[in-house]
Amino acid sequence: MDSLPALDRDASPEALPDSPAAEAPTFLDRLFDAGLLVRTGVDGLYGRSGAFESVVEALDRLVSRLGADDKAEVMRFPPGMSRSTFERSGYLKGFPHLAGTVHSFCGNEADHARLLACVEAGKDWTEKQAATDIVLTPAACYPLYPTAAARGPLPQGGLLFDLQSYCFRHEPSLEPTRMQLFRMREYVRMGSPDEVLAFREVWLDRGTKMMAGLGLPLAVDLANDPFFGRAGKMLANNQRNQNLKFELNVPVNSVEKPTACLSFNYHQDHFGTTWGLTQADGSVAHTACVGFGLERITLALLRHHGLDLDAWPADVRATLWG
């Protein structure tokens, strides 16, 4: 589980003088002990310290600098999106197991009394909870497509957007890199197939240079999304056969199962068809995105450069904080 050799000073055996026989603390334990992450009682749901956030913010700025010349339109959505938009997006076809819906109490006063009694008795109190019009955002770009489509056909040359959002995926895990609520920074390109594929190529290069420049070991690999069930195996095979998704992986929890820190995705005409998004000539728009897992990159840096930010290599600090 924690098979990557410990690379930070806090992981040394001296950290456990009183329990030589005890199992070495996991990376997650050490993040808690150092105060970088804060327990909430739910796996994958954590608070962040000021130091942790300083890295996330520096990475966010670094991504902005790398993309500055492209003059993307900045848009920020809250971490909840319209349920009807979510339903139409097709997310439930591939990922019903990851979706998170927002429910609220919709009963009367008697129901309220029963709710409180159930809470008091430790019983299920959710009988009168009903789905609201809000679903937790599963990926930063999901609220964007209908917004862009509502403007009408894309201008000649297409459009480029800059997004960042907390995202939710229901996959509780003890791996600190698999959080249930995490921030995803994205650039999204809409246009012709050639335009969006050229965008993806540019970011494969920029992203690789960015991560190498941060002193991280990496590999870019063909990938697939975690589609649900047997049908999902077919979707995953199709995705791989068509080279639609690449991930930039860094060993964080283990060498055997490295962590995807960036992803480079070509959606073909999926979102264009779903939302009626068209190019200037009236044909269906194609889309592509590059996504940066801000917490995952932060964790990769902590794993490889240590839990003390002041002790990180000078060039890495200079890249992040100038």
Add this chain to the structure above:
Amino acid sequence: MVSDEVVRDILRQNEAMSNLVDTLGEDDDLFEKGLDSFGSVQLMLALEERFNVEFPDSLLNRRSFSTIRIIRETVTSLTLGEAA
């Protein structure tokens, strides 16, 4: 032996294919004609239900559903227990 017509009947259930089915040749590429990934998943599930077979993981790919001939031959071999 699975007939060409039965495969076409199942294809008619797909929104993108329904109006094209009668014009399709046995070797026409269904994906080029408008079948998408989710459509191919629905096609797979419908074939499994109709013929009481299960596609093994090795056949869960675009090629297995790319033409009427390939679908017909694949499902025929599955019904004969040959493809597992």
